[in-house]
Amino acid sequence: MVLAKACDEQRPVCDTCAALHINCHYNQDKPEWMDGGVRQEKMAEELKREVKEKAHLRRGGRTLHTSGDRVSVAEAVDGAGKLRLPPQLPTDVATSVHNLFKASSNDQDDRTEPCLRRGTDATLACKDAGESGNITFGQSDTVLIMFYLENLFPFLFPFYRPSVIHGGRAWILEMMIKSPVMRQATLCQSSYFFSLAHGMTSRDVVWETVLKQTRDAFGVLGQALQVIDGSEITDHLPGAVRIMASIMQIQRFEIAISSFGNCQSHLNAALALFKQVLDSSGAVDPARLGSSFNTIMSRLKPSWSYPACQSQYLHVPSAEQAAFRFSSALLIFDDIIASTVLPEEPRLYEYHCSLLGDIDSTGPPINLEAVVGCQNWALLQISDISVLDAWKQQCKRAGSLDVMELVHRATAIKGSLETQFARLESDPVFIPKEGSSLLDVFTADYGQHPKPPVSQNLLVTRVWAHAARLYLFIVVSGWQPASIDVRYHVARIIELLSREISPSALLRTMVWPFCVAGCLAEPAQEAQFRGMVDGLQPPSVFGTIRKALEIMEGVWGNRDAGDAANRDLATCFGSQGDLVLLV
Incomplete structure (x- = not known):
């Protein structure tokens, strides 16, 4: 009997057979050769031979293509051919994981049989060397x-x-x-x-x-x-x-x-x-x-x-x-x-x-x-500012920065940001009333963790909007922590995070604005940022927040450095070497 891999019933070719580069023998009717005897064993031998013959196709470079982008499994490895795993892990782990990639395209493929599918034959619930079709x-x-x-x-x-x-x-x-x-x-x-x-x-x-x-x-x-x-x-x-x-x-x-x-x-x-x-x-x-x-x-x-009733159906994605x-x-x-x-x-x-x-x-x-938790418009504004920042950096490298053009582009973003910001600030923050229907009871008790009420989304968006204003200010005017505008937005972010948003663990969803404000903080405000981080325990659960504090401490320690005037967010965030995603 052929040991076959679980079939996902994709058409015209299932994922298993596509991965093995072989013909897919799907049929709703029982194939003639599936007789439980000599003909079936012969077909099994032919499929084994086909799997081995196509091994070279599976061992070749496997690259995902898309317009303008090229990504491969190899891109997840470093120059030494080893996966870059967390630095705390033993070095031999990277080698072990790298070998898994090699095994997945070599030995394992040659042991795996293609799926032989027949519409309703439960006896062909496929198996391979490591996993059954019905996951337990x-x-x-x-x-x-x-x-x-x-x-x-x-x-x-x-x-x-x-x-x-x-x-x-x-x-x-x-x-x-x-x-x-x-x-x-x-x-x-x-x-x-x-x-x-x-x-x-x-x-x-x-x-x-x-x-x-x-x-x-x-x-x-x-x-x-x-x-x-x-x-x-x-x-x-x-x-x-x-x-x-x-x-x-x-x-x-x-x-x-x-x-x-x-x-x-x-x-x-x-x-x-x-x-x-x-x-x-x-x-x-x-x-x-x-x-x-x-x-x-x-x-x-x-x-x-x-069916919700005789004439209506409820649709679930x-x-x-x-x-x-x-x-x-x-x-x-x-x-x-x-x-x-x-x-x-x-x-x-x-x-x-x-x-x-x-x-x-x-x-x-x-x-x-x-x-x-943040409304689309605030992140769209941050995206527009990052595009402006990239343009500015490109012009500076080429020695062709037009400050008037920079201000012109920034003015359009600032106008849109201020309009949205004013609308956001005027929106009342209220706690919705508790529902009393049976369905409300179900939706209210959704897990054991405290859930942020709807009003928290408005406060969270305000945090992001204040950080966006700081980001735009830096791109246009440079690194000026003593500016009145900068001090105002930093103070508002501190107030929102420490006094208005609850529970405090929600801080881990706003690490980027937290870090933006922290990098621009005055010496007297440093203790407030440290206090917000220290209050979140255990430390290992809030790793990104502590990484943000590490970045901020580096900025504070170099506050009086001679190159402070040329500092920007990218240099602050990029000080750790790798791409640090504060998400």
Whole structure:
């Protein structure tokens, strides 16, 4: 009997057979050769031979292509050919993970048999050397998965509260079940934070568990990237979305433990995948990219419906649709923050207007506020300022900076920012009344962690808006912490973060504006910033905030340096070497 790999029933070719570069023997009817005897054994031998003959195709360079971008698995490794894992990890770990990539394209492929699919034959529920078609979880995995869903995910993304009548967070569990990459990325995070929650003091014990999950996550990611190689992305849209979501999960985990060495590689890979997916809709006009996003959403596995009454159906997004919308928001957010560090134009800048702007009555395709708590317009303004900063830096390097042109461009941004800011400041901040219906009770008790009320989103957006004003001031006027305008916005950010926004743990969602204000703080304000960080315990859970404080301490220590007049945000954020994503 042929040992076959679990089939995902993608058409016209399943992901398994596509990865092996062999013919897919899908048929709803039982093939003639599947007789349980000699003919079936003969076909099995032929398939084994085909797998071996195509091995050279699987071992070659596997590169994802998209317009203007080129990303490969190799891009996740350093010059020595080893993955750059967290610096706290033993050096031999990088070699082990690198070997997983080699194994995934060599020995493992030759052992794996293609899927032999027959419509309803349960006896062909496929198996391979390491995994069964029906995924089962051990008790430890079950505990870690539920810990992630009920505790860790609400902590990491406190503003993401999808309606329970639209499926809530159920898509995350479905993605874990369907995607080995997503499952390993999730277990990696959950193992680490679960150990911290239990107060484990032995660093070696904690890291031993984390290392295993990290090895698995990187290894499975390497295998998953092979699946979409050598074929059109449209043939593997759901798989590409799962990979993109998994990359974002791995990115968030490494950032959470203050490991930024892989930030650029992860960001590059996710950006290339996103562009490849979005461009597959066929639209070439940037103004129509919003409709392209909706087209991709409709091409993903469709939402399912259930009857609410005899004449109406309620629609729930599929796991892939929810994952694509959520991951796209995170990616655009990360891209904007990265642009302020590099400094350069955001890689997705041409997509911003159609994806984040209110281009019609239905609202933008992507709502950043629902994921990161900040309204779209504030992050769009920061994006525009980063484009202005990149232009300024390019002109300075070329010796052709026109200050009048700089002021002209900045004035347009300032006008838009002030209009939006005035509207935001005039919006009343109120706590919504508690609901009394049964459905309100369900939606109110959504996890055990304290949830930010709707009013907190307005306060969070104000923090980002004040930071945007500081950013624009620096780009136009240079580094002047003693300016009255700068002092005002720094003081407002301190007041919002320390007195108005609650709970204090929400600070971890506003690390970038926190760091912008901190770098410009006066000596008398340093203690306030240190106090906000010290109040968040345990330190290992708030790694990005402590990284921000580390950057701020460096700026404070060089406050009187001779080059202070030439300082800008990019030089502050770039002082750590690697791309430091304060997200």
